[in-house]
Amino acid sequence: MPRENLKLALVATALSDDARQAPTLARKAGFAGLQFEARTAALDIPELSGTGLKEFLSVLRAQDQQLVGLRVDLGVKGFGPGADVDRELSRLTAVMEAAKGLASPLVCVDLGRLPEPVEATPAKPKISPELAGLILLPTAEERANPQASQQPERVAPPPDPAFVSQVDAALVELGRMADRISTAIAFRSELSSHAAIERALRAADCPWFGLDLDPAAVLGDRWNMDEVFSRLGTLVGHVRGRDAVAGADRRTKPAVIGRGGTDWSQVLSNLGDAGYNGWVTLDPIELADRASAAAAGRAHLLGIR
Numbered sequence: 001m002p003r004e005n006l007k008l009a010l011v012a013t014a015l016s017d018d019a020r021q022a023p024t025l026a027r028k029a030g031f032a033g034l035q036f037e038a039r040t041a042a043l044d045i046p047e048l049s050g051t052g053l054k055e056f057l058s059v060l061r062a063q064d065q066q067l068v069g070l071r072v073d074l075g076v077k078g079f080g081p082g083a084d085v086d087r088e089l090s091r092l093t094a095v096m097e098a099a100k101g102l103a104s105p106l107v108c109v110d111l112g113r114l115p116e117p118v119e120a121t122p123a124k125p126k127i128s129p130e131l132a133g134l135i136l137l138p139t140a141e142e143r144a145n146p147q148a149s150q151q152p153e154r155v156a157p158p159p160d161p162a163f164v165s166q167v168d169a170a171l172v173e174l175g176r177m178a179d180r181i182s183t184a185i186a187f188r189s190e191l192s193s194h195a196a197i198e199r200a201l202r203a204a205d206c207p208w209f210g211l212d213l214d215p216a217a218v219l220g221d222r223w224n225m226d227e228v229f230s231r232l233g234t235l236v237g238h239v240r241g242r243d244a245v246a247g248a249d250r251r252t253k254p255a256v257i258g259r260g261g262t263d264w265s266q267v268l269s270n271l272g273d274a275g276y277n278g279w280v281t282l283d284p285i286e287l288a289d290r291a292s293a294a295a296a297g298r299a300h301l302l303g304i305r
Contacts, residue, residue: 005272005277006268006280006301006302007032007033007277007278007279007280008030008031008032008033008241008279008280008281008282008298008301008302009031009032009033009034009035009066009068009279009280009281009282010026010029010031010033010034010035010281010282010283010294011034011035011036011037011071011281011282011283011284011285012026012034012035012036012037013036013037013040013285014282014283014284014285014290014291014293014294015029015290015291015294017040017042018042019036019042019043019056019059020059022034023059023060023062023063023065024063025291026063026065027063027064027065029291029294029295029298030295030298031065031282031294031298032064032065032066033065033066033067033068033279033281034060034065034066034067034068035067035068035069035070035071035108035279035281036067036070036071037070037071037072038070038071038072038095038098038107039072039095045070045095045098045102046091046094046095046097046098047094048098050101053098053101053102056102057102057103066104067102067103067104068104068106068238068279068281069099069104069105069106069107069108069238070095070098070099070102070104070106070107070108071107071108071109071110072091072092072095072107072108072109072110073109073110073112074088074109074110074111074112075112076112076113076191077112077113078111078112078113078114078167078189078191079111079112079166079167079170079171080112080113080114080115080163080166080167081160081162081163081166083112085166085170088170089170089173089174089177092107092109092174092177093177093181095107096177096178096181096183096185097181097183099183100181100182100183105181105182105183105184106183106184106185106186106237106238107183107184107185107186108185108186108187108188108212108238108240109185109186109187109188109212110187110188110189110190110212111187111188111189111192111197111200112189112191112192113189113191113192114167114189114191114192114196114197114199114200115159115160115163115164115167115196115199115200116159116192116193116195116196117159117195117196117199118157118158118159119195119222164203167200168200168203168204171200171203171204171206171209172204172206174204174206175204175205175206175208175209178206178208178209179206179207179208182208183208184208184209184210184237185208185209185210185237186209186210186211186212186236186237186238187200187201187209187210187211187212188211188212188213188214188217188240190214190217193221193222193223194217194218194221194222194223194227194228194231194232195222195223197211197232198231198232201232201235209235209237210235210236210237210238211232211235211236211237211238212237212238212239212240213228213232213236213238213239213240214239214240214242215239215240215241215242215243215262215264215267216240216242216243216244216252216254216255216260216262217242218262219244219246219250219252219260219261219262220244220246220250220251220252221250222250225262225263225266225267225270226270229270229273229274233270233273233274234274234275236271236274236276236278237278238278238279238281239267239271239276239278239279239280239281240281240283241257241280241281241282241283241297241301242254242257242282242283242284242286243255243256243257243258243259243260243261243262243264243297244260244261244262245259245260245261246260246261254286254287255287256284256287256293256296256297256300257282257293257296257297257300257301258296258297258300258301259296264300264301264304265304268301268304280301282294282297282298284297
């Protein structure tokens, strides 16, 4: 993605919980847009009247800020067992209608826990002693069952069919709502893998659905960045600007963009190859000094050639 096409926004609460102050602070920090939580203790955007929505937009426009969209976190249960699916769908409908009323029809949703598809490890190739040398002699188990070493190993049991059915039915219904309202939805899940997100997106098969790409989450995933783009690159609907330092057991620690393990040059290049021309919204919420982290992250991204 060429630098001149890079559109950088910021999560509004990174600067202030006051929706009237955030646009001024974002402009002074050099950002062109803001993404807002749909519902906070200070502001419930879907509950605003038509006049309230207009006033909200006027505050943004007065500071030359564009509204990237709204975002929602469904919590741990998501659409899974124990969740009140009808209530969540109703709330998301209100958020989508508010986003459309604000002329920014994009909603980013954290889906919570998703059914994890079974992924098999690749089969081990059969190597002859002539090629491998005498030190690679077969074990007693392999001699007794020569096909065993070539069978893929399942890393987890299949997901509960009821879990899969409930999530898929909810996403299909959400897709109908998105089509009716004409609002795009970009999904992520901090509790599930990209394989689980892909499975959910493929099952829903909705043109209004996409991926809320989070490079920090990729660092803790089974798939690396190349795999994510190979499988989901054309479905990226929004980019969540975060970075992290990767540790053992796929654990990650939040970091300022450019100081973590993400190769942002690769990310931007892959986004360009995928034809993405949307926003990269920096999200330093988990960092101690949010304003400084936002400034450093912006400088890093703009410095990439």
